[in-house]
Amino acid sequence: MDTRRSEQAGEASRSGIRAQGGSLAPGRVVGDGRYRLLAQFGVDERAAAHLWRARDGQLKRDVALTLLVGDPADPEAARLARRTLERAAHASKFGHGGVARVLDVLSLGSGVTSSEGLLGVVVAEWTKGSDLVDLVAQRPVAPAAAARMVQALAEAVEHAHQNGLVLGLDHPQRLRLTPNGALKLAFPGPLPEATLRDDVKALGAVLYLLLTGRWALPGGPPAIPAAPLTPQGLVVPPRTLVPAVPPELSSLAVRTIEDGGNGGIRTSSAILRVLGQVADEEERTQLIKAVGEGDEAPADGTLWTTKKPVKDVARRRKLAFGVTVLVVATVVILAWGGLMLINLFQGDSKASGPTINVAAPSSQGAPPPANSAAPPPSSPAQPKIGAAVAPKSAGVYNPEGSGDNSGRAKNTIDGDPGTTWRTDQYQQQLPVLKSGVGIVVSFDNPVNLAQVKITADSPGTKVEIRSADSKNPKLDATKVVGSGDLNGTDTTISLQQPTQSQYFIVWITQLGDDSGGGFISEIGELSFLPAG
16 A cells, blocks of 8 residues: 555656655655655645655654655745644644644754755654545545545544644545544644635535545645536536435535635534434435345344434424423313312302392493494404415525525425424524525415414524515515514414415525524424415
């Protein structure tokens, strides 16, 4: 493996090494004579960083070296190298299974001499396993496996960002796949100008690479083809290249890489949530398939699993609400029954016969004359409501970008409130990032809609009901016909007047608060009630 990776570095990379750092080759000793180079694993040309496996002659162990090659007489190159070394030194205090531990940082005059043609060295523990480039060289990784690999790496990014650290994993040759199937940053050393956003974009690029075998960020290695672009300059979704990729993963990769637009994903926590949903869904699918084969399933149909039950917070809230309503109803019934018994016994103790009212009749309580007209109603009569009409289809409506969790939009009309669709988690409330997001439904034929019932557990969410002339219209081409706030489990929104259309949009204009400090809304079921 090491020899093949050394050969794949290419003549272009080797010529660059000779030009800037002398003859870096296996067997050479660097770092004041302590580290002997064994095999090269890549070149990050953006920072003239050469990635090597080496042998620590003092401690008799293998290490990963990030060699910063350059001319010590070039002040700008020296300044950028110092910045990279400073960031690597800060990372030495960070511990996580997804990042190789930084053991030492060598700079000019402190472990590195000008005669070596190096501006600095980052020394990290060696990561056993395989090279990421070799992993995707033959064929893309299965979507479920790709989700699990990136999930472990995203956990490291989330932990690092909470500590204010940039990891700098936006180059595939800096990553390695461990024997237990997790991705790990094997060659630490972030670029001088790298930001937290660059780490998040790198997660999307790594997912894209695993799903398609192509790299979607600038500065990738020559051994990996670049991701194709649309005429608008956007990255082509992975699902277009590999149809087997689930829509959720394809959308996640593209939206994480995107710089502009209001639909981009900018936090590792949002990535982790989507990856967790995909992993859970895949586990359930594989479990059903295994039982369906019948080879290992018990004869009585009992299914055994060691997987921990998934905590469904929304379902637990709904259960608690239902129990509370049941208790209150029971107390009311008991109190009413007690009052009836008291009245019964009090009536028996009194003399029977009609009650005579000896007080003078009040003019206020007198019945109106027979020929008097009834007063007009104070408000127009409400339309009669018919039985709910099931839509033909449901999809995410987001005219300003790709949809939030598009693959789960069908859960809003499947008849099961326990299966939900939720928006992405946003760090800022609408309409800062986008004007809104919602669900568009279409019917086989136009319906004369009067009410929309929304089953959801997202207090604080504000919605509008909009009618449309097509399945994917522009927002200004739709018409607001009703609005309301989601409070409690079920919310019924009455339209201003019955509206006939084949397409309706449940448009979220304000998200609910998330316990993690962000904003998110979730819908379990939508019911559409026409005028009777």
